[in-house]
Amino acid sequence: MLTTLLLLSLSLPTLWTQVLISCPYKSLCQQALLSGNDVVLQCDDPKAIWYFSSILEEDPLLVSSMPNTKRLPGGSLQLTNPQPTQTGLYHCQDSDSSLIVEYELDFQDVTTLHVTHKDLGQKPLQNETLRLGSSVLIFTHWERWQDCNRCEEPGERKRLGYCYIEEPLEKPMPCWLYLRAQKVQFSRMRPELQVEACLVPCDHFKETSQPYFIFDIYRLGKLTNNMWLTCPLASIYR
Numbered sequence: 025m026l027t028t029l030l031l032l033s034l035s036l037p038t039l040w041t042q043v044l045i046s047c048p049y050k051s052l053c054q055q056a057l058l059s060g061n062d063v064v065l066q067c068d069d070p071k072a073i074w075y076f077s078s079i080l081e082e083d084p085l086l087v088s089s090m091p092n093t094k095r096l097p098g099g100s101l102q103l104t105n106p107q108p109t110q111t112g113l114y115h116c117q118d119s120d121s122s123l124i125v126e127y128e129l130d131f132q133d134v135t136t137l138h139v140t141h142k143d144l145g146q147k148p149l150q151n152e153t154l155r156l157g158s159s160v161l162i163f164t165h166w167e168r169w170q171d172c173n174r175c176e177e178p179g180e181r182k183r184l185g186y187c188y189i190e191e192p193l194e195k196p197m198p199c200w201l202y203l204r205a206q207k208v209q210f211s212r213m214r215p216e217l218q219v220e221a222c223l224v225p226c227d228h229f230k231e232t233s234q235p236y237f238i239f240d241i242y243r244l245g246k247l248t249n250n251m252w253l254t255c256p257l258a259s260i261y262r
């Protein structure tokens with residue numbers, strides 16, 4: 025079994041695609057993402073310099089001092105296994121210190137993912153109103169449904185949702201970007217995954233271009249301390 029796993033992991037790097045995040049020139053883009061899933065932040069300048077300011081500490085630091093980051097030759101920044109503590113502002117500038125692009129990212133904790141299956145009658149998290157000075161709405165902002173994983177036979181599809189907070193008449197914001205350094209923790213503040221059954225006609229392109237992501241849930245009891253299994257491309261229901 026171990027050998028099989030090893031072979032599998034050796035054969036996988038070609039499949040290992042990262043999510044590419046991009047944003048228009050000289051703009052600031054805000055986005056929620058799942059922790060533990062690699063991303064590449066686009067910045068097209070071979071001399072690009074990246075700075076990071078955490079939501080907790082104001083002082084920007086050079087990204088090259090962060091261990092799980094890599095500046096790619098074209099200027100983009102690769103983050104491997106990003107953590108919720110890496111939530112904050114990623115600033116890319118050129119060699120004359122002028123802004124090329126900025127990303128404000130909220131890496132929501134994948135270990136708290138709330139998973140529900142629609143066709144098993146499981147309900148996603150409900151909207152809640154919180155009193156944080158004024159009253160704000162906390163809700164899940166859903167991505168679109170991904171394509172069905174089978175065709176011409178029963179399959180399933182999934183969608184990811186992120187925790188967002190909305191003040192009356194304001195644009196909603198990813199929860200941790202909204203809260204900043206406020207030390208509050210509500211059980212409602214979690215990313216979500218929803219699964220549903222599907223049955224679709226075949227379309228070869230869609231079958232082979234499904235996005236996926238990685239998460240682990242530690243329910244292995246005593247084994248938890250010395251086991252780490254990830255199973256890319258797998259479904260938890262099949």
Ligand SMILES: *[C@@H]1O[C@H](CO)[C@@H](O)[C@H](O)[C@H]1NC(C)=O
Binds near residue numbers: 151161163164190
């Ligand atoms: C929850 O709040 C969001 C944002 O205001 C809204 O789009 C959505 O319809 C609400 N959902 C429910 C079930 O009320």
